[in-house]
Amino acid sequence: MxxxxxxxxxxxxxxxxxxxxxxxxxxxxxxxxxxxxxxxxxxxxxxxxxxxxxxxxxxxxxxxxxxxxxxxxxxxxxxxxxxxxxxxxxxxxxxxxxxxxxxxxxxxxxxxxxxxxxxxxxxxxxxxxxxxxxxxxxxxxxxxxxxxxxxxxxxxxxxxxxxxxxxxxxxxxxxxxxxxxxxxxxxxxxxxxxxxxxxTALFHALKARGLWSDQRDANLLDGSTPFYRCYRCRDGGEVAVGALEPRFYAALLAGLGLTPEDAPQYDRGRWPEIAARFADVFASRDRDDWASLFAGTEACVTPVLTLSEAVSHPHNQARSTFDEAGAPAPAPLFDGVRxxxxxxxxxxxxxxxxxxxxx
CATH class of the missing domain: 3.40.50.10540 (Crotonobetainyl-coa:carnitine coa-transferase; domain 1)
Known part of the structure:
Protein backbone atom coordinates (compact mmCIF):
# COMPACT_ATOMS: atom_id res chain seq x y z
CA MET A 1 0.00 0.00 0.00
CA THR A 200 16.52 31.63 2.86
CA ALA A 201 16.52 31.12 6.65
CA LEU A 202 20.14 29.91 6.74
CA PHE A 203 21.40 32.94 4.85
CA HIS A 204 19.50 35.36 7.06
CA ALA A 205 21.06 33.60 10.06
CA LEU A 206 24.54 33.89 8.54
CA LYS A 207 23.92 37.55 7.66
CA ALA A 208 22.89 38.31 11.25
CA ARG A 209 26.27 37.01 12.38
CA GLY A 210 28.19 38.97 9.77
CA LEU A 211 28.95 35.83 7.76
CA TRP A 212 26.93 36.68 4.65
CA SER A 213 27.03 39.73 2.42
CA ASP A 214 24.25 41.15 0.25
CA GLN A 215 26.86 41.42 -2.50
CA ARG A 216 26.37 38.65 -5.04
CA ASP A 217 29.24 36.29 -5.83
CA ALA A 218 31.05 37.10 -2.58
CA ASN A 219 29.91 34.37 -0.19
CA LEU A 220 30.78 30.83 0.79
CA LEU A 221 28.00 29.01 -1.08
CA ASP A 222 27.31 31.29 -4.05
CA GLY A 223 30.18 30.21 -6.29
CA SER A 224 32.68 32.86 -5.28
CA THR A 225 35.15 30.50 -3.62
CA PRO A 226 37.56 28.40 -5.69
CA PHE A 227 36.46 25.24 -3.85
CA TYR A 228 32.67 25.60 -4.36
CA ARG A 229 31.97 26.31 -8.01
CA CYS A 230 31.98 24.74 -11.46
CA TYR A 231 34.89 24.55 -13.91
CA ARG A 232 35.03 24.07 -17.68
CA CYS A 233 37.03 21.10 -18.96
CA ARG A 234 39.01 20.52 -22.14
CA ASP A 235 36.09 18.98 -24.03
CA GLY A 236 33.66 21.72 -23.07
CA GLY A 237 32.07 19.67 -20.30
CA GLU A 238 32.00 20.91 -16.72
CA VAL A 239 32.67 19.58 -13.25
CA ALA A 240 31.13 20.70 -9.97
CA VAL A 241 33.47 21.13 -7.01
CA GLY A 242 32.11 21.15 -3.45
CA ALA A 243 35.26 20.69 -1.34
CA LEU A 244 34.16 22.76 1.65
CA GLU A 245 35.71 20.80 4.52
CA PRO A 246 39.53 20.88 4.92
CA ARG A 247 39.98 17.16 4.34
CA PHE A 248 37.82 17.30 1.22
CA TYR A 249 39.86 20.27 0.03
CA ALA A 250 43.05 18.29 0.64
CA ALA A 251 41.71 15.50 -1.57
CA LEU A 252 40.87 18.07 -4.25
CA LEU A 253 44.39 19.49 -4.21
CA ALA A 254 45.88 16.01 -4.38
CA GLY A 255 43.84 15.21 -7.48
CA LEU A 256 44.84 18.49 -9.10
CA GLY A 257 48.51 17.95 -8.30
CA LEU A 258 48.70 21.01 -6.04
CA THR A 259 49.84 21.61 -2.46
CA PRO A 260 48.30 23.66 0.37
CA GLU A 261 51.08 26.18 -0.21
CA ASP A 262 50.05 26.49 -3.85
CA ALA A 263 46.42 27.14 -2.89
CA PRO A 264 45.68 27.91 0.79
CA GLN A 265 41.97 27.28 1.29
CA TYR A 266 40.92 30.28 3.37
CA ASP A 267 43.24 32.99 2.07
CA ARG A 268 40.41 35.13 0.63
CA GLY A 269 42.84 37.56 -0.95
CA ARG A 270 44.19 34.77 -3.12
CA TRP A 271 40.86 33.23 -4.10
CA PRO A 272 40.76 34.82 -7.58
CA GLU A 273 44.30 33.61 -8.27
CA ILE A 274 43.53 30.11 -6.93
CA ALA A 275 40.31 29.88 -8.92
CA ALA A 276 42.18 30.84 -12.08
CA ARG A 277 44.80 28.18 -11.36
CA PHE A 278 42.13 25.52 -10.76
CA ALA A 279 40.46 26.57 -14.01
CA ASP A 280 43.70 26.08 -15.93
CA VAL A 281 44.22 22.61 -14.45
CA PHE A 282 40.65 21.47 -15.08
CA ALA A 283 40.89 22.75 -18.65
CA SER A 284 43.77 20.34 -19.28
CA ARG A 285 41.61 17.20 -19.29
CA ASP A 286 38.17 16.07 -20.41
CA ARG A 287 35.24 16.09 -18.01
CA ASP A 288 34.87 12.33 -17.76
CA ASP A 289 38.64 11.93 -17.19
CA TRP A 290 38.27 14.13 -14.11
CA ALA A 291 35.22 12.21 -13.00
CA SER A 292 37.19 8.97 -13.18
CA LEU A 293 40.19 10.46 -11.42
CA PHE A 294 38.14 11.76 -8.49
CA ALA A 295 35.81 8.75 -8.26
CA GLY A 296 36.05 7.16 -4.81
CA THR A 297 37.85 10.14 -3.26
CA GLU A 298 36.56 12.75 -0.81
CA ALA A 299 37.19 15.66 -3.15
CA CYS A 300 33.47 16.18 -3.87
CA VAL A 301 34.01 16.53 -7.61
CA THR A 302 31.21 15.36 -9.92
CA PRO A 303 30.49 15.81 -13.61
CA VAL A 304 27.81 18.36 -14.50
CA LEU A 305 25.41 16.13 -16.41
CA THR A 306 22.84 17.21 -18.97
CA LEU A 307 19.23 16.13 -18.46
CA SER A 308 19.79 13.34 -20.99
CA GLU A 309 23.03 12.17 -19.38
CA ALA A 310 21.48 12.08 -15.90
CA VAL A 311 19.04 9.38 -17.03
CA SER A 312 21.84 6.96 -17.87
CA HIS A 313 24.22 7.67 -14.98
CA PRO A 314 25.00 4.43 -13.06
CA HIS A 315 23.99 5.87 -9.69
CA ASN A 316 20.63 7.05 -10.98
CA GLN A 317 20.09 3.76 -12.78
CA ALA A 318 20.90 1.76 -9.65
CA ARG A 319 18.31 3.75 -7.70
CA SER A 320 15.77 3.84 -10.57
CA THR A 321 15.76 7.62 -10.24
CA PHE A 322 14.25 7.74 -13.74
CA ASP A 323 11.75 5.30 -15.19
CA GLU A 324 12.16 3.22 -18.35
CA ALA A 325 10.93 6.09 -20.49
CA GLY A 326 13.46 8.48 -18.94
CA ALA A 327 10.96 10.42 -16.82
CA PRO A 328 11.80 11.33 -13.20
CA ALA A 329 10.48 8.59 -10.91
CA PRO A 330 8.44 9.25 -7.75
CA ALA A 331 10.41 10.24 -4.65
CA PRO A 332 11.21 9.69 -1.82
CA LEU A 333 11.59 5.96 -1.22
CA PHE A 334 9.62 4.20 1.52
CA ASP A 335 11.34 1.16 3.03
CA GLY A 336 13.67 1.19 0.06
CA VAL A 337 10.86 1.05 -2.50
CA ARG A 338 9.56 3.69 -4.90
Whole structure:
Protein backbone atom coordinates (compact mmCIF):
# COMPACT_ATOMS: atom_id res chain seq x y z
CA MET A 1 0.00 0.00 0.00
CA UNK A 2 1.27 3.48 -0.86
CA UNK A 3 1.76 6.10 1.89
CA UNK A 4 -1.17 8.31 0.85
CA UNK A 5 -3.56 5.52 -0.14
CA UNK A 6 -7.13 6.39 0.76
CA UNK A 7 -6.61 10.13 0.48
CA UNK A 8 -8.93 11.89 -1.96
CA UNK A 9 -7.74 15.13 -3.55
CA UNK A 10 -9.52 17.30 -6.09
CA UNK A 11 -7.08 19.22 -8.31
CA UNK A 12 -8.18 22.23 -10.31
CA UNK A 13 -6.00 22.10 -13.41
CA UNK A 14 -3.61 25.01 -13.80
CA UNK A 15 -0.04 26.04 -14.44
CA UNK A 16 3.19 25.34 -12.61
CA UNK A 17 3.05 24.43 -8.94
CA UNK A 18 -0.44 22.89 -8.70
CA UNK A 19 0.24 20.49 -11.59
CA UNK A 20 3.49 19.38 -9.96
CA UNK A 21 1.78 19.12 -6.55
CA UNK A 22 -0.95 16.92 -8.01
CA UNK A 23 1.67 14.66 -9.57
CA UNK A 24 3.57 14.27 -6.29
CA UNK A 25 0.40 13.45 -4.34
CA UNK A 26 -0.66 10.88 -6.95
CA UNK A 27 2.84 9.38 -6.99
CA UNK A 28 2.55 8.80 -3.25
CA UNK A 29 -0.77 7.03 -3.59
CA UNK A 30 -3.43 9.72 -3.18
CA UNK A 31 -6.53 9.31 -5.34
CA UNK A 32 -6.34 12.58 -7.26
CA UNK A 33 -8.95 13.72 -9.77
CA UNK A 34 -7.83 16.55 -12.04
CA UNK A 35 -10.58 18.88 -13.18
CA UNK A 36 -9.84 20.34 -16.60
CA UNK A 37 -11.76 22.76 -18.77
CA UNK A 38 -14.43 21.17 -20.93
CA UNK A 39 -14.54 21.81 -24.67
CA UNK A 40 -17.31 24.33 -24.10
CA UNK A 41 -15.17 26.23 -21.60
CA UNK A 42 -11.95 26.19 -23.60
CA UNK A 43 -8.87 23.93 -23.97
CA UNK A 44 -7.36 22.19 -20.98
CA UNK A 45 -4.62 24.26 -19.40
CA UNK A 46 -1.05 23.19 -20.14
CA UNK A 47 -2.08 19.71 -21.33
CA UNK A 48 0.45 19.72 -24.15
CA UNK A 49 3.33 20.62 -21.83
CA UNK A 50 2.39 18.50 -18.82
CA UNK A 51 1.60 15.45 -20.89
CA UNK A 52 2.44 12.01 -19.66
CA UNK A 53 4.83 13.13 -16.92
CA UNK A 54 3.29 16.00 -14.96
CA UNK A 55 -0.25 14.64 -15.45
CA UNK A 56 0.58 11.03 -14.66
CA UNK A 57 -1.25 8.91 -12.15
CA UNK A 58 -4.60 10.71 -12.13
CA UNK A 59 -7.56 11.00 -14.49
CA UNK A 60 -8.67 14.20 -16.17
CA UNK A 61 -12.33 15.12 -15.78
CA UNK A 62 -13.53 17.91 -18.10
CA UNK A 63 -15.97 20.36 -16.49
CA UNK A 64 -17.41 23.76 -17.25
CA UNK A 65 -17.18 25.61 -13.94
CA UNK A 66 -19.54 28.29 -15.24
CA UNK A 67 -22.25 25.68 -15.73
CA UNK A 68 -24.57 25.24 -12.74
CA UNK A 69 -24.95 21.48 -13.18
CA UNK A 70 -21.17 20.93 -13.43
CA UNK A 71 -20.58 23.10 -10.35
CA UNK A 72 -23.09 20.99 -8.45
CA UNK A 73 -21.23 17.83 -9.49
CA UNK A 74 -17.94 19.41 -8.36
CA UNK A 75 -19.49 20.15 -4.96
CA UNK A 76 -20.59 16.51 -4.76
CA UNK A 77 -16.98 15.49 -5.34
CA UNK A 78 -15.78 17.97 -2.74
CA UNK A 79 -18.17 16.50 -0.21
CA UNK A 80 -16.23 13.25 -0.57
CA UNK A 81 -12.75 14.82 -0.69
CA UNK A 82 -10.04 15.24 1.93
CA UNK A 83 -8.42 18.15 0.14
CA UNK A 84 -8.64 20.58 -2.75
CA UNK A 85 -5.72 22.19 -4.54
CA UNK A 86 -6.01 25.23 -6.80
CA UNK A 87 -3.69 27.90 -8.15
CA UNK A 88 -6.00 30.55 -9.58
CA UNK A 89 -5.59 34.24 -8.81
CA UNK A 90 -7.37 35.40 -5.64
CA UNK A 91 -11.12 35.72 -6.13
CA UNK A 92 -11.47 33.36 -9.11
CA UNK A 93 -12.83 30.42 -7.11
CA UNK A 94 -15.20 32.76 -5.30
CA UNK A 95 -16.52 34.14 -8.60
CA UNK A 96 -17.11 30.58 -9.78
CA UNK A 97 -19.21 29.89 -6.69
CA UNK A 98 -16.58 27.51 -5.31
CA UNK A 99 -14.82 29.66 -2.74
CA UNK A 100 -13.74 28.33 0.66
CA UNK A 101 -16.97 29.35 2.41
CA UNK A 102 -19.11 27.39 -0.05
CA UNK A 103 -16.82 24.35 -0.12
CA UNK A 104 -16.33 24.15 3.65
CA UNK A 105 -20.05 24.54 4.20
CA UNK A 106 -20.50 21.42 2.06
CA UNK A 107 -17.58 19.57 3.69
CA UNK A 108 -16.47 21.06 7.05
CA UNK A 109 -13.41 18.78 7.19
CA UNK A 110 -12.11 19.84 3.76
CA UNK A 111 -8.60 21.29 3.48
CA UNK A 112 -8.68 24.01 0.82
CA UNK A 113 -5.09 24.63 -0.38
CA UNK A 114 -4.47 27.72 -2.51
CA UNK A 115 -1.07 28.04 -4.20
CA UNK A 116 -0.23 31.44 -5.69
CA UNK A 117 2.79 33.65 -6.18
CA UNK A 118 1.90 36.55 -3.92
CA UNK A 119 -0.62 34.89 -1.59
CA UNK A 120 -4.26 35.68 -0.89
CA UNK A 121 -3.56 38.96 0.95
CA UNK A 122 -1.18 41.91 0.66
CA UNK A 123 -0.80 44.78 -1.82
CA UNK A 124 0.35 42.48 -4.65
CA UNK A 125 -2.18 39.68 -4.13
CA UNK A 126 -4.17 40.55 -7.26
CA UNK A 127 -1.11 41.27 -9.42
CA UNK A 128 0.21 39.01 -12.16
CA UNK A 129 3.67 37.51 -11.90
CA UNK A 130 5.88 34.53 -12.60
CA UNK A 131 8.46 32.50 -10.72
CA UNK A 132 11.22 35.04 -11.42
CA UNK A 133 9.14 37.84 -9.84
CA UNK A 134 8.41 35.85 -6.68
CA UNK A 135 12.10 34.99 -6.31
CA UNK A 136 12.96 38.65 -6.75
CA UNK A 137 10.63 39.91 -4.04
CA UNK A 138 11.65 37.20 -1.55
CA UNK A 139 15.30 38.27 -1.78
CA UNK A 140 16.48 34.91 -3.10
CA UNK A 141 17.03 35.99 -6.70
CA UNK A 142 19.63 38.56 -5.62
CA UNK A 143 21.93 35.69 -4.58
CA UNK A 144 21.99 33.88 -7.95
CA UNK A 145 24.57 34.74 -10.56
CA UNK A 146 27.83 36.60 -10.96
CA UNK A 147 28.68 39.94 -9.41
CA UNK A 148 29.21 41.80 -12.68
CA UNK A 149 26.05 40.53 -14.41
CA UNK A 150 22.32 40.71 -13.67
CA UNK A 151 20.90 38.03 -11.40
CA UNK A 152 20.02 34.82 -13.21
CA UNK A 153 16.96 32.69 -12.30
CA UNK A 154 17.54 29.01 -11.36
CA UNK A 155 14.83 27.70 -13.72
CA UNK A 156 11.47 27.55 -11.91
CA UNK A 157 12.68 25.00 -9.38
CA UNK A 158 12.93 27.31 -6.39
CA UNK A 159 9.71 29.32 -6.72
CA UNK A 160 7.10 27.18 -8.47
CA UNK A 161 8.21 23.77 -7.30
CA UNK A 162 9.91 24.28 -3.92
CA UNK A 163 8.28 27.43 -2.55
CA UNK A 164 4.93 26.63 -4.15
CA UNK A 165 4.28 22.94 -4.79
CA UNK A 166 6.33 21.34 -2.01
CA UNK A 167 5.31 23.91 0.59
CA UNK A 168 1.77 23.30 -0.68
CA UNK A 169 2.18 19.57 -0.03
CA UNK A 170 3.36 20.22 3.51
CA UNK A 171 0.50 22.62 4.16
CA UNK A 172 -2.16 20.38 2.64
CA UNK A 173 -1.06 17.22 4.45
CA UNK A 174 -0.64 19.10 7.75
CA UNK A 175 -4.17 20.44 7.36
CA UNK A 176 -5.53 16.96 6.67
CA UNK A 177 -3.85 15.58 9.80
CA UNK A 178 -5.37 18.42 11.81
CA UNK A 179 -8.80 17.83 10.25
CA UNK A 180 -8.68 14.14 11.12
CA UNK A 181 -7.95 15.02 14.74
CA UNK A 182 -10.47 17.84 15.07
CA UNK A 183 -13.03 17.31 12.32
CA UNK A 184 -12.39 20.88 11.18
CA UNK A 185 -10.90 21.72 7.82
CA UNK A 186 -8.78 24.73 6.92
CA UNK A 187 -7.88 27.16 4.18
CA UNK A 188 -4.14 26.91 3.46
CA UNK A 189 -2.70 30.06 1.88
CA UNK A 190 0.54 29.03 0.11
CA UNK A 191 2.44 32.02 -1.30
CA UNK A 192 5.61 31.33 -3.24
CA UNK A 193 7.09 34.53 -1.82
CA UNK A 194 6.56 33.13 1.68
CA UNK A 195 7.92 29.69 0.83
CA UNK A 196 11.04 30.98 -0.88
CA UNK A 197 11.67 33.48 1.92
CA UNK A 198 11.46 30.61 4.42
CA UNK A 199 14.10 28.71 2.47
CA THR A 200 16.52 31.63 2.86
CA ALA A 201 16.52 31.12 6.65
CA LEU A 202 20.14 29.91 6.74
CA PHE A 203 21.40 32.94 4.85
CA HIS A 204 19.50 35.36 7.06
CA ALA A 205 21.06 33.60 10.06
CA LEU A 206 24.54 33.89 8.54
CA LYS A 207 23.92 37.55 7.66
CA ALA A 208 22.89 38.31 11.25
CA ARG A 209 26.27 37.01 12.38
CA GLY A 210 28.19 38.97 9.77
CA LEU A 211 28.95 35.83 7.76
CA TRP A 212 26.93 36.68 4.65
CA SER A 213 27.03 39.73 2.42
CA ASP A 214 24.25 41.15 0.25
CA GLN A 215 26.86 41.42 -2.50
CA ARG A 216 26.37 38.65 -5.04
CA ASP A 217 29.24 36.29 -5.83
CA ALA A 218 31.05 37.10 -2.58
CA ASN A 219 29.91 34.37 -0.19
CA LEU A 220 30.78 30.83 0.79
CA LEU A 221 28.00 29.01 -1.08
CA ASP A 222 27.31 31.29 -4.05
CA GLY A 223 30.18 30.21 -6.29
CA SER A 224 32.68 32.86 -5.28
CA THR A 225 35.15 30.50 -3.62
CA PRO A 226 37.56 28.40 -5.69
CA PHE A 227 36.46 25.24 -3.85
CA TYR A 228 32.67 25.60 -4.36
CA ARG A 229 31.97 26.31 -8.01
CA CYS A 230 31.98 24.74 -11.46
CA TYR A 231 34.89 24.55 -13.91
CA ARG A 232 35.03 24.07 -17.68
CA CYS A 233 37.03 21.10 -18.96
CA ARG A 234 39.01 20.52 -22.14
CA ASP A 235 36.09 18.98 -24.03
CA GLY A 236 33.66 21.72 -23.07
CA GLY A 237 32.07 19.67 -20.30
CA GLU A 238 32.00 20.91 -16.72
CA VAL A 239 32.67 19.58 -13.25
CA ALA A 240 31.13 20.70 -9.97
CA VAL A 241 33.47 21.13 -7.01
CA GLY A 242 32.11 21.15 -3.45
CA ALA A 243 35.26 20.69 -1.34
CA LEU A 244 34.16 22.76 1.65
CA GLU A 245 35.71 20.80 4.52
CA PRO A 246 39.53 20.88 4.92
CA ARG A 247 39.98 17.16 4.34
CA PHE A 248 37.82 17.30 1.22
CA TYR A 249 39.86 20.27 0.03
CA ALA A 250 43.05 18.29 0.64
CA ALA A 251 41.71 15.50 -1.57
CA LEU A 252 40.87 18.07 -4.25
CA LEU A 253 44.39 19.49 -4.21
CA ALA A 254 45.88 16.01 -4.38
CA GLY A 255 43.84 15.21 -7.48
CA LEU A 256 44.84 18.49 -9.10
CA GLY A 257 48.51 17.95 -8.30
CA LEU A 258 48.70 21.01 -6.04
CA THR A 259 49.84 21.61 -2.46
CA PRO A 260 48.30 23.66 0.37
CA GLU A 261 51.08 26.18 -0.21
CA ASP A 262 50.05 26.49 -3.85
CA ALA A 263 46.42 27.14 -2.89
CA PRO A 264 45.68 27.91 0.79
CA GLN A 265 41.97 27.28 1.29
CA TYR A 266 40.92 30.28 3.37
CA ASP A 267 43.24 32.99 2.07
CA ARG A 268 40.41 35.13 0.63
CA GLY A 269 42.84 37.56 -0.95
CA ARG A 270 44.19 34.77 -3.12
CA TRP A 271 40.86 33.23 -4.10
CA PRO A 272 40.76 34.82 -7.58
CA GLU A 273 44.30 33.61 -8.27
CA ILE A 274 43.53 30.11 -6.93
CA ALA A 275 40.31 29.88 -8.92
CA ALA A 276 42.18 30.84 -12.08
CA ARG A 277 44.80 28.18 -11.36
CA PHE A 278 42.13 25.52 -10.76
CA ALA A 279 40.46 26.57 -14.01
CA ASP A 280 43.70 26.08 -15.93
CA VAL A 281 44.22 22.61 -14.45
CA PHE A 282 40.65 21.47 -15.08
CA ALA A 283 40.89 22.75 -18.65
CA SER A 284 43.77 20.34 -19.28
CA ARG A 285 41.61 17.20 -19.29
CA ASP A 286 38.17 16.07 -20.41
CA ARG A 287 35.24 16.09 -18.01
CA ASP A 288 34.87 12.33 -17.76
CA ASP A 289 38.64 11.93 -17.19
CA TRP A 290 38.27 14.13 -14.11
CA ALA A 291 35.22 12.21 -13.00
CA SER A 292 37.19 8.97 -13.18
CA LEU A 293 40.19 10.46 -11.42
CA PHE A 294 38.14 11.76 -8.49
CA ALA A 295 35.81 8.75 -8.26
CA GLY A 296 36.05 7.16 -4.81
CA THR A 297 37.85 10.14 -3.26
CA GLU A 298 36.56 12.75 -0.81
CA ALA A 299 37.19 15.66 -3.15
CA CYS A 300 33.47 16.18 -3.87
CA VAL A 301 34.01 16.53 -7.61
CA THR A 302 31.21 15.36 -9.92
CA PRO A 303 30.49 15.81 -13.61
CA VAL A 304 27.81 18.36 -14.50
CA LEU A 305 25.41 16.13 -16.41
CA THR A 306 22.84 17.21 -18.97
CA LEU A 307 19.23 16.13 -18.46
CA SER A 308 19.79 13.34 -20.99
CA GLU A 309 23.03 12.17 -19.38
CA ALA A 310 21.48 12.08 -15.90
CA VAL A 311 19.04 9.38 -17.03
CA SER A 312 21.84 6.96 -17.87
CA HIS A 313 24.22 7.67 -14.98
CA PRO A 314 25.00 4.43 -13.06
CA HIS A 315 23.99 5.87 -9.69
CA ASN A 316 20.63 7.05 -10.98
CA GLN A 317 20.09 3.76 -12.78
CA ALA A 318 20.90 1.76 -9.65
CA ARG A 319 18.31 3.75 -7.70
CA SER A 320 15.77 3.84 -10.57
CA THR A 321 15.76 7.62 -10.24
CA PHE A 322 14.25 7.74 -13.74
CA ASP A 323 11.75 5.30 -15.19
CA GLU A 324 12.16 3.22 -18.35
CA ALA A 325 10.93 6.09 -20.49
CA GLY A 326 13.46 8.48 -18.94
CA ALA A 327 10.96 10.42 -16.82
CA PRO A 328 11.80 11.33 -13.20
CA ALA A 329 10.48 8.59 -10.91
CA PRO A 330 8.44 9.25 -7.75
CA ALA A 331 10.41 10.24 -4.65
CA PRO A 332 11.21 9.69 -1.82
CA LEU A 333 11.59 5.96 -1.22
CA PHE A 334 9.62 4.20 1.52
CA ASP A 335 11.34 1.16 3.03
CA GLY A 336 13.67 1.19 0.06
CA VAL A 337 10.86 1.05 -2.50
CA ARG A 338 9.56 3.69 -4.90
CA UNK A 339 5.84 4.24 -4.82
CA UNK A 340 5.31 4.02 -8.57
CA UNK A 341 3.96 6.77 -10.77
CA UNK A 342 0.76 5.23 -12.08
CA UNK A 343 -0.20 5.39 -15.75
CA UNK A 344 2.33 7.11 -17.98
CA UNK A 345 -0.50 8.92 -19.77
CA UNK A 346 -3.41 10.61 -18.03
CA UNK A 347 -6.72 8.79 -18.42
CA UNK A 348 -10.03 10.57 -19.00
CA UNK A 349 -13.27 10.31 -17.05
CA UNK A 350 -16.65 11.93 -17.36
CA UNK A 351 -17.92 13.77 -14.30
CA UNK A 352 -20.48 11.01 -13.65
CA UNK A 353 -17.79 8.35 -13.69
CA UNK A 354 -15.72 10.41 -11.24
CA UNK A 355 -18.69 10.59 -8.84
CA UNK A 356 -19.14 6.82 -9.03
CA UNK A 357 -15.43 6.35 -8.35
CA UNK A 358 -15.77 8.32 -5.11
CA UNK A 359 -18.99 6.84 -3.77
Missing amino acids: KPLSGLRILEFDGLGPVTFLGMVLADLGADVIRLTRSDSAGPAVFTEVGGAILHRGRPAVPVDLKDEADRAHVLDLLARSDGLIEGFRPGVMERLGLGPDVCLARNPALVFARVTGWGQTGPLAASVGHDINYLALSGALSTFGEADRPARPPLNLVGDYAGGALMGAIGLLSGILQARATGKGAVVDVAMTDGVALM TGGGPTAPSALEIGEALKRWR
